[in-house]
Amino acid sequence: MSFAFEVLHRDAGSAARLGRMTIRGIEVPTPAFMPVGTRGVVKTLSSQEIKDFGYKIILSNAYHLYLRPGHKLVEQLGGLHRFMNWDGLILTDSGGFQVFSLARLRKLTDEGVLFQSHIDGSSHLFTPELCIEVQEALGSDIIMCLDDVRGYPATREEALEALLRTTRWAALCLGAKKRVDPALFGIVQGAMYPDLRRLSAESLADLNLDGYAVGGLSVGEPRELMVEMFEVTLPLIFEAVPRYVMGVGKPQDIIDGVLRGADLFDCVLPTRNARNGTLYTSHGSVNIRNSRYRDDPRPIDPQCQCLLCSSYSRAYLRHLFQEREIFGLRLATLHNLSFYYHMMENIRIAITQNRLHSLARDFSVQMEETDD
Amino acid sequence: MSFAFEVLHRDAGSAARLGRMTIRGIEVPTPAFMPVGTRGVVKTLSSQEIKDFGYKIILSNAYHLYLRPGHKLVEQLGGLHRFMNWDGLILTDSGGFQVFSLARLRKLTDEGVLFQSHIDGSSHLFTPELCIEVQEALGSDIIMCLDDVRGYPATREEALEALLRTTRWAALCLGAKKRVDPALFGIVQGAMYPDLRRLSAESLADLNLDGYAVGGLSVGEPRELMVEMFEVTLPLIFEAVPRYVMGVGKPQDIIDGVLRGADLFDCVLPTRNARNGTLYTSHGSVNIRNSRYRDDPRPIDPQCQCLLCSSYSRAYLRHLFQEREIFGLRLATLHNLSFYYHMMENIRIAITQNRLHSLARDFSVQMEETDD
Ligand SMILES: [Zn+2]
Ligand SMILES: [Zn+2]
Numbered sequence: 001m002s003f004a005f006e007v008l009h010r011d012a013g014s015a016a017r018l019g020r021m022t023i024r025g026i027e028v029p030t031p032a033f034m035p036v037g038t039r040g041v042v043k044t045l046s047s048q049e050i051k052d053f054g055y056k057i058i059l060s061n062a063y064h065l066y067l068r069p070g071h072k073l074v075e076q077l078g079g080l081h082r083f084m085n086w087d088g089l090i091l092t093d094s095g096g097f098q099v100f101s102l103a104r105l106r107k108l109t110d111e112g113v114l115f116q117s118h119i120d121g122s123s124h125l126f127t128p129e130l131c132i133e134v135q136e137a138l139g140s141d142i143i144m145c146l147d148d149v150r151g152y153p154a155t156r157e158e159a160l161e162a163l164l165r166t167t168r169w170a171a172l173c174l175g176a177k178k179r180v181d182p183a184l185f186g187i188v189q190g191a192m193y194p195d196l197r198r199l200s201a202e203s204l205a206d207l208n209l210d211g212y213a214v215g216g217l218s219v220g221e222p223r224e225l226m227v228e229m230f231e232v233t234l235p236l237i238f239e240a241v242p243r244y245v246m247g248v249g250k251p252q253d254i255i256d257g258v259l260r261g262a263d264l265f266d267c268v269l270p271t272r273n274a275r276n277g278t279l280y281t282s283h284g285s286v287n288i289r290n291s292r293y294r295d296d297p298r299p300i301d302p303q304c305q306c307l308l309c310s311s312y313s314r315a316y317l318r319h320l321f322q323e324r325e326i327f328g329l330r331l332a333t334l335h336n337l338s339f340y341y342h343m344m345e346n347i348r349i350a351i352t353q354n355r356l357h358s359l360a361r362d363f364s365v366q367m368e369e370t371d372d
Numbered sequence: 373m374s375f376a377f378e379v380l381h382r383d384a385g386s387a388a389r390l391g392r393m394t395i396r397g398i399e400v401p402t403p404a405f406m407p408v409g410t411r412g413v414v415k416t417l418s419s420q421e422i423k424d425f426g427y428k429i430i431l432s433n434a435y436h437l438y439l440r441p442g443h444k445l446v447e448q449l450g451g452l453h454r455f456m457n458w459d460g461l462i463l464t465d466s467g468g469f470q471v472f473s474l475a476r477l478r479k480l481t482d483e484g485v486l487f488q489s490h491i492d493g494s495s496h497l498f499t500p501e502l503c504i505e506v507q508e509a510l511g512s513d514i515i516m517c518l519d520d521v522r523g524y525p526a527t528r529e530e531a532l533e534a535l536l537r538t539t540r541w542a543a544l545c546l547g548a549k550k551r552v553d554p555a556l557f558g559i560v561q562g563a564m565y566p567d568l569r570r571l572s573a574e575s576l577a578d579l580n581l582d583g584y585a586v587g588g589l590s591v592g593e594p595r596e597l598m599v600e601m602f603e604v605t606l607p608l609i610f611e612a613v614p615r616y617v618m619g620v621g622k623p624q625d626i627i628d629g630v631l632r633g634a635d636l637f638d639c640v641l642p643t644r645n646a647r648n649g650t651l652y653t654s655h656g657s658v659n660i661r662n663s664r665y666r667d668d669p670r671p672i673d674p675q676c677q678c679l680l681c682s683s684y685s686r687a688y689l690r691h692l693f694q695e696r697e698i699f700g701l702r703l704a705t706l707h708n709l710s711f712y713y714h715m716m717e718n719i720r721i722a723i724t725q726n727r728l729h730s731l732a733r734d735f736s737v738q739m740e741e742t743d744d
Pocket of ligand 1: 300301304305306307308309310334335336338
């Protein structure tokens with residue numbers, strides 16, 4: 001077992017912590033953001049470009065790769081790392097959330113979840129055992145347990161049923177795990193009920209997993225409720241393991257998670273927004289489709305060192321978006337992932353210097369400035 | 373005037389010649405292929421990637437950039453080189469062919485061509501004078517004269533009218549040229565009539581332009597007729613200037629052009645075919661959508677050094693195409709432009725060694741092997 005996590009420093013003014021997660025000799029400084037490469041590619045970019053930013057770990061997806069091209073095919077081709085030419089770490093999401101959000105005719109039983117593929121309507125039974133088999137075949141470095149995710153709002157009864165099933169499935173996942181190397185993370189559920197979050201965290205704790213995630217957020221709840229669930233749930237997870245907030249989020253959400261003790265994040269926002277023309281900058285967000293950028297010779301963000309900001313004007317990027325040129329999507333994605341990387345770096349530095357609250361305040365003012 | 377062209381060696385067995393075209397101190401070894409960056413971007417790629425292959429000159433398009441974002445805007449932003457971050461050379465097509473192939477309600481007079489934009493239906497009068505103004509504003513290194521292009525088949529009368537107008541317009545273009553630095557190339561027309569090709573070449577020769585193109589090909593004529601027009605037209609152009617075959621072509625077409633004395637080529641095929649999943653290789657062409665590549669662990673072309681062939685399997689590229697991942701289009705484009713670059717390099721070496729005919733034969737056998 002080559003997994004390790006150390007807390008190196010605690011912020012004096014918050015629950016934030018600076019840490020280091022080590023897998024296969026690769027060190028990930030935490031808090032860390034994981035770019036999303038759902039189908040074995042971070043959309044528009046090469047693995048080398050992701051590596052060049054400094055990212056050490058990305059997220060990929062058991063559900064999508066199981067359906068296409070198939071986990072057995074990826075295994076036969078040498079695993080996901082080789083398939084996508086990525087020598088960093090890969091955390092794979094179990095598919096619980098995707099079955100909830102994408103699949104049709106979902107039927108939950110204690111055995112697993114029966115669903116129809118969103119691609120071709122074919123029927124599949126996803127069990128905890130299959131979920132582990134898929135992630136091991138992919139060669140994932142961090143395997144997520146299969147969880148039962150419910151929408152917002154969920155009744156107390158639904159939430160209780162889902163969290164109990166999630167815990168039973170986590171035990172089955174642990175039992176099904178054959179490979180020694182990958183880490184296994186559990187997922188705390190309980191919807192928006194603080195006492196159910198506690199029940200979930202405590203029952204999962206007995207399994208002594210390598211890390212724990214806060215799941216079931218970003219499902220349509222108000223932002224305040226999401227932050228309240230950070231507040232409630234994160235302290236329930238052992239100090240000694242990484243705490244991962246799944247599917248979160250906007251820059252402000254990430255800082256709010258870090259302030260409450262979260263170590264890992266993933267989100268499609270920086271990459272998806274890039275493809276919609278929304279760019280994060282040190283002076284707020286920019287929608288490059290806005291006609292005000294038509295003749296703007298300035299870089300998107302003079303403080304950014306990415307290919308876009310070092311070599312091209314806003315006017316050029318707007319031109320590429322106007323013309324639906326694919327290269328524009330790529331430049332915007334590069335920029336947003338550069339922004340997120342440096343944001344996490346600044347967060348880590350601020351923790352070291354015990355001034356995360358002050359960074360959060362500055363950041364909150366900054367990010368409110370938009371061009372809309 | 374910083375334009376120069378030298379013939380360095382003539383192939384012993386054909387009309388092929390090895391040359392060097394120099395503009396602004398940048399040397400282009402010929403025969404050369406120019407990647408197409410119609411809208412100020414070679415689709416999916418950065419200028420740096422084009423440069424990294426070794427390409428010294430690309431083609432861009434006066435018609436498209438005039439319509440959007442506008443040549444004056446590009447000029448105000450420092451010209452096309454700066455706009456697209458390309459420090460190599462740029463040849464701009466005049467728009468004659470695009471007005472012919474894209475614009476609506478085209479009306480030709482001796483003054484110019486009145487047309488409706490294919491984007492928004494707006495009316496424009498493109499004159500020889502405006503054509504030069506646009507290309508000078510873009511900062512083009514090689515400006516093409518406005519030409520009158522007709523479809524295939526064209527009657528003798530149409531072809532004669534078009535070539536005479538093309539010559540008159542070329543004289544007006546030369547008169548309208550204000551900048552000293554850019555080179556000005558004329559375009560030989562005459563459709564598929566050898567005597568009209570001669571008339572066109574001879575009447576344009578009086579203008580003593582920096583180079584001459586064979587225009588009006590790849591408009592739907594049979595391949596044999598196109599090669600016959602190479603045969604007829606290329607020897608009519610001065611030995612001392614570059615001869616450019618516009619919009620050509622397939623690998624075999626390029627070799628056929630070189631064998632008859634052509635120096636420059638441009639074509640959308642390598643980039644457009646890449647986006648359709650067709651890849652050129654040393655063992656024939658491959659359509660990566662073909663299900664036979666589903667589990668193929670081999671590189672597209674083991675002889676190729678591009679990012680695709682050095683880092684990814686056929687199975688991965690097929691997966692990207694199946695999932696419509698933009699990164700697949702980019703990898704395929706990189707590969708095809710790498711293939712074209714090395715093909716031109718091999719052609720230049722073969723000329724030096726007086727064995728172009730033998731290369732052409734080998735190549736013809738090679739390229740016939742497809743996976744279809
Ligand atoms: Zn940037
Ligand atoms: Zn290649």
